Amino acid sequence: MEHVSDVKIGLDRDVFLRTLVRELATSLESVIGLEEASGYISVVGQAVGTQIDEMYLNALGVERLSREQVAEALVxxxxxxxxxxxxxxxxxxKIVLGNRACPFAEKVVGRESMCMMTSNVFGTIAARNTGYARVELQETIARGNSGCRVVVHLVTDTDPETVTGREYFGDPAVMP
Structure with missing residues (x-):
């Protein structure tokens, strides 16, 4: 009789956590819809973005990241x-980013609300350091694209007809 611990299955902490996040997103999307699920995930993404930004600021010993450092930190x-x-x-x-591999791997496909983690982490870090950010998810693996194209706008657009994406606000004293 084979022992359960000897069976080879694709399960480790990473797979478990990615599956957990996917199933949370699936539940939220099916119960309250994509837009509301994205909103809930946005709250988490903002908190995570603040924590990650603090890590970079502390590690670099600076009060604020430069625009170049923001781009480097996002990558x-x-x-x-x-x-x-x-x-x-x-x-x-702006900072235009491409992506060939999602940290959620195959678990992100069909779960657009999970992209709010990227939007909010990027938006929070950029806005905290530059005063403002608007993140536009032009292409995403979650939507079925082969990769992602994310534009982080660092200045406000005065034409409401052309504004897409989510806006994030930091300290207005550091806005360009």
């Missing part, structure tokens, strides 16, 4: 959790 934090983000372009008005 670095995703690398640390098995994402594959990279900067496509960056200037004083």
């Amino acid at each position: 670095d934090l995703k690398r640390r959790i098995n994402g594959d983000f990279y900067v496509i372009e960056a200037d004083e008005t």
Whole structure:
């Protein structure tokens, strides 16, 4: 008789936690809908973004990250959790990021609300350091794209017709 502990199954802490987050998102989306589920996940993402931002600020010994450091931190934090983000372009008005691998791996497919973690972590870090951010998830693996394209706008758009994505606000004294 084979022992349960000898059976090879694809289960470890990472798979368990990704599955847990997916099932939480699935439950929220089916009970309250995509928009409300995204809102709940946004609250968590903002708290996580604040904590991660504090980690970078403390590690670098600075009060605020520069725009360049914000872009580096966004890429670095995703690398640390098995994402594959990279900067496509960056200037004083925006940071455009691409991504080839989601930290949630296959568990994100079909669960767009999980992308609010990326939006809120990125938006919170960018806004806390630059005063403002608007995150636009142009393409996502969750929606079935082969990768992600995320634009972090660092200046406000005055035309409400062109504003898409979620806005995040930090200290207005540091806004460009």
